[in-house]
Amino acid sequence: MSITQVHRRDFLRSISLSGTAFILGISSSKASEATEITNLSMPAERYNLSPYIVIEKSGKITLFNSKPEIGQGTYQSITALIAEELELSPDQYTIQQTGGEKQFGAAQFAGGSFSVRSSYFEMRKVGASAREMLLTAASKQWQVPVSDCFAAKGKIIHKPTGNSFTYGELVEKASTLEVPQNPTLKEAKDFKLLGKSIKRQDIPLKVAGKAVFGIDAHLPNMVYASIAHCPVFGATLKEVDKTETLKVAGVEQVMEVERVFGVYKSTGVAVIATNYWAALKGRKALKINWDYQHKDSFNSHEYTKTLHELAKNEGVQDASIGNFDEAYNSTSNKLEAFYETPFVSHSPMEAMNCTAHWTENNRLEIWTSTQVPSDVMRDIPIHFGLKTEDVTLHTAFSGGGFGRRLAIDFIIEAVNLTKVLKKPVKMIWTREDDTQLGPFRPPTFSALKGAISAEGKLVAFQHKVISPTIMAFLNPKNDKTQLDATMTEGISHQQYEIPNLKNLFVYADIHIPMFWWRSVTSSTLAFSHECFIDELAHAAGKDPMAFRLAMLTKDSDTKRLLHKLKEVSKWDSPLPKGKGRGVAQWEFFAGLGGHVVEVTKLSTNSVKIDKVYAVIDLGTVVNPDTVKAQVEGAVIMGITAAIKNGITFAEGKAEQSNFHDNPVLRINEVPQIEVHILAEGGKTIKGVGEPGLPPVAPALANAIFSATGIRVRKMPFDIDKLV
Amino acid sequence: MKKYTLTINNHKIQVEAEPDTPMLWVIRDYAGLKGTKFGCGMGLCGACTIHLNGQAVRSCQTPISSVQATSKITTIEGIASSVDHVVQQVWIEEQVPQCGYCQSGQIMSAVALLKANPNPSDEDIDSYMAGNICRCGTYVRIRKAIHTAAQELKSGKNKTVKSTR
Numbered sequence: 001m002s003i004t005q006v007h008r009r010d011f012l013r014s015i016s017l018s019g020t021a022f023i024l025g026i027s028s029s030k031a032s033e034a035t036e037i038t039n040l041s042m043p044a045e046r047y048n049l050s051p052y053i054v055i056e057k058s059g060k061i062t063l064f065n066s067k068p069e070i071g072q073g074t075y076q077s078i079t080a081l082i083a084e085e086l087e088l089s090p091d092q093y094t095i096q097q098t099g100g101e102k103q104f105g106a107a108q109f110a111g112g113s114f115s116v117r118s119s120y121f122e123m124r125k126v127g128a129s130a131r132e133m134l135l136t137a138a139s140k141q142w143q144v145p146v147s148d149c150f151a152a153k154g155k156i157i158h159k160p161t162g163n164s165f166t167y168g169e170l171v172e173k174a175s176t177l178e179v180p181q182n183p184t185l186k187e188a189k190d191f192k193l194l195g196k197s198i199k200r201q202d203i204p205l206k207v208a209g210k211a212v213f214g215i216d217a218h219l220p221n222m223v224y225a226s227i228a229h230c231p232v233f234g235a236t237l238k239e240v241d242k243t244e245t246l247k248v249a250g251v252e253q254v255m256e257v258e259r260v261f262g263v264y265k266s267t268g269v270a271v272i273a274t275n276y277w278a279a280l281k282g283r284k285a286l287k288i289n290w291d292y293q294h295k296d297s298f299n300s301h302e303y304t305k306t307l308h309e310l311a312k313n314e315g316v317q318d319a320s321i322g323n324f325d326e327a328y329n330s331t332s333n334k335l336e337a338f339y340e341t342p343f344v345s346h347s348p349m350e351a352m353n354c355t356a357h358w359t360e361n362n363r364l365e366i367w368t369s370t371q372v373p374s375d376v377m378r379d380i381p382i383h384f385g386l387k388t389e390d391v392t393l394h395t396a397f398s399g400g401g402f403g404r405r406l407a408i409d410f411i412i413e414a415v416n417l418t419k420v421l422k423k424p425v426k427m428i429w430t431r432e433d434d435t436q437l438g439p440f441r442p443p444t445f446s447a448l449k450g451a452i453s454a455e456g457k458l459v460a461f462q463h464k465v466i467s468p469t470i471m472a473f474l475n476p477k478n479d480k481t482q483l484d485a486t487m488t489e490g491i492s493h494q495q496y497e498i499p500n501l502k503n504l505f506v507y508a509d510i511h512i513p514m515f516w517w518r519s520v521t522s523s524t525l526a527f528s529h530e531c532f533i534d535e536l537a538h539a540a541g542k543d544p545m546a547f548r549l550a551m552l553t554k555d556s557d558t559k560r561l562l563h564k565l566k567e568v569s570k571w572d573s574p575l576p577k578g579k580g581r582g583v584a585q586w587e588f589f590a591g592l593g594g595h596v597v598e599v600t601k602l603s604t605n606s607v608k609i610d611k612v613y614a615v616i617d618l619g620t621v622v623n624p625d626t627v628k629a630q631v632e633g634a635v636i637m638g639i640t641a642a643i644k645n646g647i648t649f650a651e652g653k654a655e656q657s658n659f660h661d662n663p664v665l666r667i668n669e670v671p672q673i674e675v676h677i678l679a680e681g682g683k684t685i686k687g688v689g690e691p692g693l694p695p696v697a698p699a700l701a702n703a704i705f706s707a708t709g710i711r712v713r714k715m716p717f718d719i720d721k722l723v
Numbered sequence: 724m725k726k727y728t729l730t731i732n733n734h735k736i737q738v739e740a741e742p743d744t745p746m747l748w749v750i751r752d753y754a755g756l757k758g759t760k761f762g763c764g765m766g767l768c769g770a771c772t773i774h775l776n777g778q779a780v781r782s783c784q785t786p787i788s789s790v791q792a793t794s795k796i797t798t799i800e801g802i803a804s805s806v807d808h809v810v811q812q813v814w815i816e817e818q819v820p821q822c823g824y825c826q827s828g829q830i831m832s833a834v835a836l837l838k839a840n841p842n843p844s845d846e847d848i849d850s851y852m853a854g855n856i857c858r859c860g861t862y863v864r865i866r867k868a869i870h871t872a873a874q875e876l877k878s879g880k881n882k883t884v885k886s887t888r
């Protein structure tokens with residue numbers, strides 16, 4: 001079985017040179033400016049432009065999706081933006097995933113809950129321009145006023161006579177027309193796809209085992225690779241004894257290979273074999289001598305102590321309002337708390353893998369699951385000294401990403417191998433590799449202070465974050481004495497009206513590679529922040545929901561969200577004895593979400609999670625069912641991060657290795673999840689993939705307090721054995 | 724290397740492999756059926772679930788030497804009975820998959836569950852499906868889809884239901 005994916009460049013060349021297609025796209029040079037829509041059917045400009053719509057004479061319509069499908073539904077939602085304006089139903093077009101081609105620009109990535117909101121108007125404009133051109137083409141053909149024509153289901157119809165042209169029939173005419181730069185966008189009330197729970201086109205493939213993921217690439221004469229990496233971070237390779245490995249049937253070769261992730265570099269030992277099982281067996285038979293470079297003394301226990309110690313430093317300022325010190329010192333009802341969170345792995349179900357082929361004439365072809373096609377096509381040619389036009393990337397469906405596939409370390413590894421081998425090689429990480437080698441979500445520790453006035457108002461608040469930073473791995477010139485605002489994400493942007501606030505950051509050094517993880521630093525800081533707000537509510541003798549709302553006197557999305565949560569969770573109705581509920585919300589770069597969690601107390605120190613009420617604020621929603629799915633998934637991933645093992649280190653290595661000791665939530669542990677979407681319309685569109693995650697752990701911890709009186713201040717926490 | 728004859732999705736194929744090669748890699752790389760997925764390699768995640776004589780097994784834990792030439796191996800590409808069909812349809816109806824990577828395994832397990840227990844309770848579903856991990860968190864929908872499939876099969880929406888394996 002082989003992938004017979006037509007390369008986009010060739011595909012476009014062949015169909016457009018024959019003059020039989022109408023191609024409409026965006027000028028990528030203008031990516032950052034106002035979108036300019038261009039008629040790509042005109043030969044001169046064709047190859048510098050991003051063709052999003054290709055209509056062939058035969059009637060075949062192809063729409064291009066430049067946001068990788070990693071489970072979040074862009075395959076449907078991005079192309080639906082075009083299809084809505086172009087009046088196509090979901091079964092009338094084929095979808096092609098872009099592969100980091102220059103003409104599609106630098107925004108071919110899936111991250112930051114950014115895909116739909118960044119494409120919402122741009123893609124609709126492309127679709128609307130095409131619709132207007134097809135209308136003009138038809139009206140010219142019939143010699144009737146455009147106003148007498150309308151588009152519906154892939155046809156232009158002449159109202160008075162009922163005559164119609166399919167889009168295919170209008171290709172020739174439309175491709176000679178000027179592109180309207182300001183097409184009229186449809187009104188929301190006329191939407192047939194947007195705002196509706198349209199079925200995703202990738203799902204029939206996924207239930208039939210036909211969706212092609214990176215790991216499914218298959219090429220003639222392909223060899224397989226498994227790489228032994230030193231589990232101690234910072235170690236170097238001393239020597240390898242490959243004698244036993246070479247005796248394994250199917251093993252062809254053993255070679256050194258470099259892994260590069262930002263400033264982090266390491267050398268591993270790759271076993272190349274005719275089949276993957278042989279590569280794995282050969283890898284087990286390797287005898288490797290690593291030089292640990294004294295990094296084998298690193299352990300989580302000591303590192304935790306370091307972070308506690310560093311908390312004594314003042315740190316650099318993230319934000320300041322009023323005079324925190326004065327207000328805090330002059331108030332008697334004060335609270336201090338320290339919160340901890342662990343390293344975690346991303347653990348997408350499809351482990352890192354990449355298939356690559358460096359040919360004898362120095363052309364490189366890559367098949368992989370990645371969140372960042374544009375980055376791959378920018379960085380791989382530079383790293384390997386190749387011309388961009390000699391590199392081709394096939395972006396497959398991703399078996400999960402969660403931020404892990406924003407990195408390209410595993411792609412560089414596979415290319416390193418094929419560069420030497422000059423034949424196609426499929427490199428697959430084992431689950432153990434995936435669990436132990438990082439990059440991990442950084443642990444953040446938080447020192448919090450709050451002061452409550454005699455009236456029960458929060459008058460002074462401080463959140464000090466103590467943590468290592470991701471930027472130190474990505475940017476060699478990163479200045480560690482400065483604030484790294486990605487590590488204080490969200491703590492100074494909550495809507496609570498607090499008169500005196502001073503938020504701080506203390507940098508902690510580390511050599512363990514770290515990276516973005518779904519909802520990034522908000523996934524840990526929301527826990528400390530929103531749990532501490534809860535502590536303050538109790539210290540003030542207030543209901544936690546009322547306490548929050550009292551700090552939201554001005555209109556805000558957060559206020560609306562909390563009111564919605566209050567309503568759907570029936571917050572004010574008393575719970576039966578032995579049950580508890582907790583609330584948390586979080587606003588950050590990706591958007592805004594909030595949850596109420598209900599738990600049942602099983603014993604003095606154990607609970608069961610009964611139900612999660614989730615509200616996500618979007619402004620505008622493209623596919624409500626996809627949003628619900630994303631929030632359900634975020635809630636489940638959030639519970640895993642809250643109650644299951646994180647990654648801990650001993651002797652320089654991650655102590656966990658696979659799903660038995662780095663477990664994720666299973667079906668029998670999943671509570672009821674009820675998702676509500678706030679979509680009031682308007683121009684601000686918030687993200688979908690991440691906002692459902694940050695409030696999970698704090699809402700759960702707050703519910704645990706309400707049910708048991710136990711205040712959890714450390715993630716992960718074992719809900720069967722709370723301390 | 725040894726020669727093996729296998730019956731996968733009713734097709735006989737000849738394979739030359741080491742006896743300890745897991746069926747997972749045989750199915751994917753020798754038989755070229757990529758729907759069966761690698762998730763953990765340790766029997767912990769269920770992504771590699773196939774049917775061996777009608778029973779759901781983890782193909783990563785099933786060496787080729789343990790499989791008879793007459794054993795019926797069924798993968799996601801080969802499921803064809805009415806139960807299978809209903810499950811796949813319901814999976815689309817309920818929009819279960821997100822990334823989809825675990826879903827071949829989820830469906831193979833769900834089909835085996837429904838064949839053994841046409842009327843599973845929530846607890847039955849939880850205990851049978853607990854071996855299948857979904858990192859995207861599609862569990863709520865999996866549970867609902869299995870109930871819906873059970874109802875559709877019972878209400879005779881599909882008249883040809885019979886236990887075929």
Ligand code: FES
Nearest residue numbers: 762763764769783
């Ligand atoms: S790959 Fe077989 S159970 Fe995970």
Ligand code: FES
Nearest residue numbers: 822823857858859
């Ligand atoms: S759908 Fe992604 S792992 Fe289950």
